[in-house]
Amino acid sequence: MQNSLRSICIVGGGTAGWMAASLLSSTLRGSKIKLTVVESPDIATIGVGESTVPSIMDFVQASQLDLKSLIQACAASFKLGIRFNEWTSKDSSYFHPFGKIGKDINGFDFYQAWLKSIADGHQTEWLEHSPSAVMAQNARFMLRPQNPRNWVEGSFAHALHLDAVLFARYLRDICIKRGVRRVEATVSKAVVSTNAFIERLELHDLSTIESDFFIDCTGFSALLSEQTLKVGYEDWSHYLPCDRAVTVQSESAEQIPPYTTATALPAGWAWNIPLQHRQGNGYVFSSRYCTDAQATDALLEHIKVKALNTPKIIPFKSGKRNKIWHKNCLALGLSAGFLEPLESTAIHLVYKTLVHFIKHFPDRDFDTHTEQVFNQKIDCDYEEVRDFIILHYYTSKRRDSEFWKWCRTMPIPDSLRRKLLAFEIDGRIDDMPGCFFTSDSWCSILEGMGIRPKKYHPLLDAFSRQDLANTLSQNIHTVRSSVASMPFHTDFIKAHCATK
Ligand code: FAD
Numbered sequence: 001m002q003n004s005l006r007s008i009c010i011v012g013g014g015t016a017g018w019m020a021a022s023l024l025s026s027t028l029r030g031s032k033i034k035l036t037v038v039e040s041p042d043i044a045t046i047g048v049g050e051s052t053v054p055s056i057m058d059f060v061q062a063s064q065l066d067l068k069s070l071i072q073a074c075a076a077s078f079k080l081g082i083r084f085n086e087w088t089s090k091d092s093s094y095f096h097p098f099g100k101i102g103k104d105i106n107g108f109d110f111y112q113a114w115l116k117s118i119a120d121g122h123q124t125e126w127l128e129h130s131p132s133a134v135m136a137q138n139a140r141f142m143l144r145p146q147n148p149r150n151w152v153e154g155s156f157a158h159a160l161h162l163d164a165v166l167f168a169r170y171l172r173d174i175c176i177k178r179g180v181r182r183v184e185a186t187v188s189k190a191v192v193s194t195n196a197f198i199e200r201l202e203l204h205d206l207s208t209i210e211s212d213f214f215i216d217c218t219g220f221s222a223l224l225s226e227q228t229l230k231v232g233y234e235d236w237s238h239y240l241p242c243d244r245a246v247t248v249q250s251e252s253a254e255q256i257p258p259y260t261t262a263t264a265l266p267a268g269w270a271w272n273i274p275l276q277h278r279q280g281n282g283y284v285f286s287s288r289y290c291t292d293a294q295a296t297d298a299l300l301e302h303i304k305v306k307a308l309n310t311p312k313i314i315p316f317k318s319g320k321r322n323k324i325w326h327k328n329c330l331a332l333g334l335s336a337g338f339l340e341p342l343e344s345t346a347i348h349l350v351y352k353t354l355v356h357f358i359k360h361f362p363d364r365d366f367d368t369h370t371e372q373v374f375n376q377k378i379d380c381d382y383e384e385v386r387d388f389i390i391l392h393y394y395t396s397k398r399r400d401s402e403f404w405k406w407c408r409t410m411p412i413p414d415s416l417r418r419k420l421l422a423f424e425i426d427g428r429i430d431d432m433p434g435c436f437f438t439s440d441s442w443c444s445i446l447e448g449m450g451i452r453p454k455k456y457h458p459l460l461d462a463f464s465r466q467d468l469a470n471t472l473s474q475n476i477h478t479v480r481s482s483v484a485s486m487p488f489h490t491d492f493i494k495a496h497c498a499t500k
Helices: 015-027 055-062 067-073 110-119 131-137 151-155 164-177 223-228 292-303 346-359 368-395 402-408 414-426 439-448 458-462 465-484 489-496
Strands: 007-011 034-039 077-079 081-085 093-097 159-161 181-184 187-192 198-203 208-210 213-216 233-235 244-251 260-265 268-274 278-285 312-315 319-321 329-331
Touching: 007 015, 015 034, 015 055, 015 164, 015 346, 034 164, 055 067, 055 159, 055 346, 067 164, 077 489, 081 131, 093 131, 093 439, 110 439, 110 458, 110 465, 131 151, 131 465, 151 465, 164 181, 187 223, 213 223, 223 329, 244 292, 260 292, 268 292, 278 292, 292 312, 346 368, 368 414, 368 439, 414 439
Parallel strands: 007 034, 007 213, 034 181, 081 260, 213 329
Antiparallel strands: 077 159, 081 093, 187 198, 198 208, 233 319, 244 278, 244 312, 260 268, 268 278
């Protein structure tokens, strides 16, 4: 017997809350389930979270949003990857591009073919084979076409830089048009029934809201999942040393780079996110090695241009809830956990959580097996992101401050240790099903940090040195000529999606 949910109440009107309402209002179209969003007029959203990864494009499509109007409304720009400055030494720089790198050769991973070509003495740069990296380097951009004309057009991928406040507002307006009920109120407490399920919310104005299911999008306060259900938190701060950020906005640059920049600083790293109307900046640092005042001064000196607002300090603890779904409550966004923003993955994890949730959508029987399977899947996603972020600190060659010296001896999870060992032998990194960071991403960071495997895949010896060199040279030519025919990123925005 079907025992469907009748209502879902989303508590919190930040990025996570309105993303949930957008995707669910699209997915549940035609169903009888009522969606409500409660957002407090008194508690501000975090107001950061402006750099995304390519899954944002899947979110836009799955939520049936119009990309052009979203970009205009959120003063967005496009992102082809992340430029990492000074992570190996002062003045060093490398790029982590989105999309596929190189063209696989007879079914072999391109990185293996490239390693053989290097061993053969054919010196090409790894990133010359990445369409996204070459586009970013030349500040070129086009949308990924539905029918690519060649492998270059079919290989690159992009994400968005978005104004966080405008993004939540844009999604909210769409959701309201779709019939999502919005309640402007602060929740004072959640009332739990005898079977430890959330029964209703009590609001500051003394009214109540009942619902079959609740999505906790209350940010770091985690009002439902932690304060009410006490699911507990898995603290990963021993792996991820940074625990604070100072953020500030600055004027927009004339030319908008199609990438995020992450520059290593003495006690962490600083981001720059270029939007159409301004830039977002922040210094993510460890309070063990730097005070708030030192971090603020360092950030203002680093950005070199006039700040538009007063710097704001945001404390955080890296980790995740022990159970992201518990009983009739799903934690989403900052209430589910937080991994520092080095690879801009928080919005991606919001989307991933929603995708798993929709796949394992509950009914009022609340089968515990469904909850368990969901939690295993989302835990894997958090662990994947955690390991990938740790990789940057652990492999950095900077030793010029106490913070970077500590990174040399930092503990790492076994899962990461195993991956690094496999890579060091012959560069083979197995992509786990459903993982976001493919072997191309791992190889980009490791190559960028100057770490290369000892050997390549033995079967690549079947390729002749000259044939391989010719193929690679031809591929580079195709990348360069395809990119040269694309418009400049800033011109593309002006022509197609400038904010009004
Ligand atoms: P919030 O934005 O904090 O929203 C919480 C909401 O809950 C608010 O609407 C508030 O009013 C409401 N609320 C709280 N309590 C109550 C209550 N009692 N009653 C009613 N309503 C209530 N992510 C990325 O993907 N890319 C990035 O580049 C990135 N950079 C980041 C940098 C920093 C320093 C930090 C800290 C985070 C960053 N993130 C990034 C994460 C990103 O900001 C969040 O994942 C995203 O904004 C979602 O936030 P949220 O909606 O969970 O919480």
